[in-house]
Amino acid sequence: MASSTQSSPLAGPTDAPPDAPLGMAEAAPAFSPLYQQIKTLLLQSLQAGEWKPGDTIPSELELAARYRVSQGTVRKAIDELAADNLLVRRQGKGTFVATHAEQHIQYRFLRLQPDAGDRDTEGPAERRILECRRVRAPADVARPLGLRTGEPVLLVRRVLSFRGVPTILEDVWLPGTPFKGLTLEALAEDKGPMYALFEAQFGVRMVRAEEKLRAVAADEEAAGWLQTAAGTPLLSVERLAYTYKDTPMELRRGLYRTDRHHYRNELN
Amino acid sequence: MASSTQSSPLAGPTDAPPDAPLGMAEAAPAFSPLYQQIKTLLLQSLQAGEWKPGDTIPSELELAARYRVSQGTVRKAIDELAADNLLVRRQGKGTFVATHAEQHIQYRFLRLQPDAGDRDTEGPAERRILECRRVRAPADVARPLGLRTGEPVLLVRRVLSFRGVPTILEDVWLPGTPFKGLTLEALAEDKGPMYALFEAQFGVRMVRAEEKLRAVAADEEAAGWLQTAAGTPLLSVERLAYTYKDTPMELRRGLYRTDRHHYRNELN
DNA sequence: CAGTGGTCTAGACCACACT
């Protein structure tokens, strides 16, 4: 099996045309290893919802049989998906679709931490939804989300508090179509991460995100919500979150108080 | 070879004692796979300077022969080290020790980016060393570096400018012993990343780092160096950088202007 | 061409979880 260069047991679309011109019209023939093709197929199954967050996917041997490759090959594909946090392996139990719910430690994307000392006594954040409105997307929201200016979007504004201290004020912008039906009530009643609700209610799983940080001065409104003085330095965090296939699905603009907390980052 | 549970072809220190009590005194027997042991050995060779940054390490087959394991096993060990950015694989050429010099895109740890638009015209940073002094470590510097208060450390203060605009003011604290002989002149003459100089001159390779970010107001001194007004919100970035074996080797406290730049982060 | 890393296989066995 491993020999015939690009026989591809699955007639995948990644194959080069069987009679590509020898002159090579443009790009390289784009050799793609078998395990990459498997990875793509698994990704498609995930995206299509064949297996939902929290589900266990078929065993390595099953998948190997389905795709007509060796166990080692599907293993390598799964390894990469697990490295990207799309799948979670659990020895003896199986391989699971990653989820923002019950993800042993919640708030996977929230990098704000209490300063030393308060580590243990912190407890979970108290959430307060200020509003949830359907609006037309301003240009600076539409562009990053890949929408056109004026298309309908949802705007959720909320405040997170720790130990009673309002610490985060954020606006969450969501494209209107995939999140049709999201209400303030649903958000207010929900416990657990917002991204878990997105999975359960709308089948949208956030996979990765990019953040841009700045230091800004609190304006009157922000100062009010965060119970601090206007002009106080705040950490501005703009997050663009993506689903499968690198599709942007959420724009979040937050202001963080950093007098008792800090934003923690690891560099490798 | 793969069978005898823990025969360990290399008599590594990770082996469980051959006659551990069946009652299991305390922790688990700590089963450690072969490839992990190989990884540890490679790490030791790196740390000992057997192969220096930029060097090519022995081929997979050579290492497999040396350690008496299969190629696949050393491959997995190297894979993990490459994932941690300690090694770099180059097909057809070999496996190399990662380096901060010539690392195709420099400043691996600097996350500050020009805002959209200025991307191309930015060019390299202009550096100005303000001072380089030998001092006694204050408590808040000694602790994170794993030193005792009052031990000798080096303090380097510098300003980085982009397109003529002073943007970063930072204090770099280094333990005195490993960096004995570092002078302002050496720093001033050097081009290229500071971490490349550390590798070349002192054999210290920075492997990973942790950063804590905050928004703060510029005091008079910072405002002066950064040519801005006192009270301007600045991004405070405290970085602890580690060498091999998770040894902290540098503490850096920086203030970033974020009016034309932002701190970019990827969440996975 | 030889040498390096990269892919793929087939099969054996180990560690872990559930029943």
Added chain:
DNA sequence: GTGTGGTCTAGACCACTGC
């Protein structure tokens, strides 16, 4: 015990680099 992921091997062949 059965089934799952995890480790290890041995060998074949492919892709890339440089002599």
